[in-house]
Amino acid sequence: MSDASEQPERISEAEQAVMEALWQRSPLTAQEVCEQVCGPRGWSLNTVKTLLSRLVTKQAVATEPDGKRFLYSPKIARAQYVGTESRRLVDRLFGGRAAPLFAHLAQAEALTPDDIAEIEALLKELKS
Amino acid sequence: MSDASEQPERISEAEQAVMEALWQRSPLTAQEVCEQVCGPRGWSLNTVKTLLSRLVTKQAVATEPDGKRFLYSPKIARAQYVGTESRRLVDRLFGGRAAPLFAHLAQAEALTPDDIAEIEALLKELKS
DNA sequence: CTCCATCGTTTACATGTGTAATCGACTACG
DNA sequence: CGTAGTCGATTACACATGTAAACGATGGAG
CATH class of the missing domain: 1.10.4040 (Penicillinase repressor fold)
Structure with a gap:
């Protein structure tokens, strides 16, 4: 069976900012997430992408391919x-x-x- | 003038454990703090000393010399x-x-x- | 006086986090 | 067809944190 005992990894504060965007509306592309958060936080698109990757690794967001890019959605409420x-x-x-x-x-x-x-x-x- | 605009540095979770000991009773030596926390957290005395140093740096605890050792007390409530x-x-x-x-x-x-x-x-x- | 235990201090090292530049693939424009 | 822009992926790097070993001073036992 697939390891059910995995306790969810912690989501850091910067990562939470990304999650908030996805919680408001999803799925979103990295671009769209950036439009929500890059301004207020003074981040670059790259930063958002890094955070999204980490969130995917942490199983906190799911990806769905859409042509050449990905759509991201929260996996945890x-x-x-x-x-x-x-x-x-x-x-x-x-x-x-x-x-x-x-x-x-x-x-x-x-x-x-x-x-x-x-x-x-x-x-x-x-x-x- | 001494910089009054210093915002207090964050106290990490491990550091908080040390603070809790000092909040319960103070001043304490590093030894005594260890007696309170090393067991439960599985720490070595060295770890406690490191945390105490960092807390001193962060201005969260004060030291008072007592012979060759120090007594530590919380500086923030x-x-x-x-x-x-x-x-x-x-x-x-x-x-x-x-x-x-x-x-x-x-x-x-x-x-x-x-x-x-x-x-x-x-x-x-x-x-x- | 010498040596050991004990202090605090310095250094260490892995992991997490914030923040991004770079890279290789691909696609759309010219 | 080549090339510039765009994607996600990989790599980078500094700082914080958790956890501790190594180091140097020093005071007390013998």
């Missing part, structure tokens, strides 16, 4: 990525408990009144 | 570290908004009933 990264942080900083993270954000005034309202709404949903 | 790291994540993954993070944790069922209760309590406090 953004929610999954966000999930692992969030959990990593919560584990590393708060012993795996989410409440302390929330407490911290609250104390640090990182919560806008809007945030608080939204969270209240979510809580209400959770309890219903 | 844990809350500050936790703050920057949390914000980084929220920025990277949730566009800087904390509510989506919370929503994600909720959806991912990363919130225990205890968490929810705690958060409700915190909310109540925030609103009072």
Whole structure:
């Protein structure tokens, strides 16, 4: 059987920028990805290509040939990525408990009144 | 004048393990730090010393001579570290908004009933 | 006084990451 | 048909990180 125990390789921050482009719309060519990210990040097309290759190696994006070029699409969902990264942080900083993270954000005034309202709404949903 | 615009260098994961020891109790010698972390992480004393040096370079820990050896203490508070790291994540993954993070944790069922209760309590406090 | 244990410091080395230039294949233009 | 542009692939290179061995000073045991 094909090794099912492979844990997904980490996606670096630069790589994430590329993933974000693909999560917004896919499949895209390397060119198109570059159009999304090269400007803001000040990258060259080559950089994007390198990142795409690495993401392919990491099994995070899939390629589909389209004539002489490739179309790239995400192979992992953004929610999954966000999930692992969030959990990593919560584990590393708060012993795996989410409440302390929330407490911290609250104390640090990182919560806008809007945030608080939204969270209240979510809580209400959770309890219903 | 001493450069006040220095933004604190990032503390890596391995380095954080060392910081945790110092945050729990300080000052400590390299030996003592090792006693806290070498077992769990399978590190050698040398590794701890390297990490301590790097942390000193990064201005994250202070040294105080004690005979022939040094005593190390954290120069940055844990809350500050936790703050920057949390914000980084929220920025990277949730566009800087904390509510989506919370929503994600909720959806991912990363919130225990205890968490929810705690958060409700915190909310109540925030609103009072 | 000499030698060993122990410090902190210096050096090492593999891997990951950021950022790209170069290369070989191919295709479209002239 | 040759050649310039474009692709992905290969190679490059500096810096960060994880992990540690080697080195030089030094203080305490004998």
